[in-house]
Ligand SMILES: [Zn+2]
């Protein structure tokens with residue numbers, strides 16, 4: 083009994099002096115989830131969250147904690163996007179609109195983690211909220227007219243995302259002001275998923291206006307308070323990038339090479355999800371006349387397959403053996419490619 087109790091301490095503890103017994107610094111904060119999502123066409127898949135708040139707007143968390151949370155949960159990059167116009171703690175938490183990024187940036191550099199500078203332009207509907215990413219000075223976005231703020235963001239080279247189109251009124255209406263912004267190239271991406279909700283209409287907007295599919299936490303509290311600590315519980319924007327860098331992410335976003343992973347489902351343009359599925363799932367026909375085909379999922383993604391009259395769950399790192407129906411038709415029920423469309427293909431793949 084004595085041995086059992088003290089064995090781990092003997093192995094990993096460190097006697098600092100006769101008054102203090104210091105446990106080693108190998109706690110949870112130094113443990114990171116490895117997320118396995120393959121890339122394709124020479125691009126690697128980066129796991130990102132482009133919508134995050136801190137105490138410098140209406141969040142409840144100090145900026146560098148956001149970097150820790152993301153690193154621990156296996157992300158490759160985040161953007162800190164505090165509200166420009168809504169800062170309820172500004173009398174208590176001093177600093178300008180760049181302060182939250184500056185604090186987090188020191189820590190991100192220490193960890194070798196990619197931190198993108200952003201801000202949320204925050205107005206009532208119809209225009210609503212818009213995130214400007216890859217900016218260099220958030221203070222210059224504090225302008226009376228939100229259109230002026232967007233032009234200033236663009237002058238700084240920003241990628242602009244239309245945030246949570248279905249919030250707060252449960253209507254994802256694309257208003258004339260958005261049509262004008264789209265015409266003027268002032269919107270590049272759209273949040274199809276935000277916090278705990280997704281907006282089916284935005285899948286069609288993304289397809290029709292060639293916007294990047296984005297899915298983010300918009301987290302205000304600790305990430306585990308909202309999503310728990312389970313692997314892949316928080317929503318992610320998957321970015322298919324030629325390199326692991328801010329530059330690579332920016333290029334990929336402007337090229338619309340993204341998909342969204344939320345609650346075990348994916349959303350994205352048809353060609354992107356098709357390539358992602360092909361990279362994740364290997365299909366093999368068994369060459370012994372048994373009529374079996376094997377689908378091997380080599381990723382941490384989950385796929386729900388509708389084949390004939392049956393629904394199969396192809397879980398992460400599992401192989402499914404089945405007899406294909408005549409048609410070979412497979413619908414991937416949890417891969418949204420539009421408001422009313424799912425990823426679909428015929429097996430065996432040509
Ligand atoms: Zn917002």
Ligand SMILES: [Zn+2]
Nearest residue numbers: 133135202300
């Ligand atoms: Zn927000």
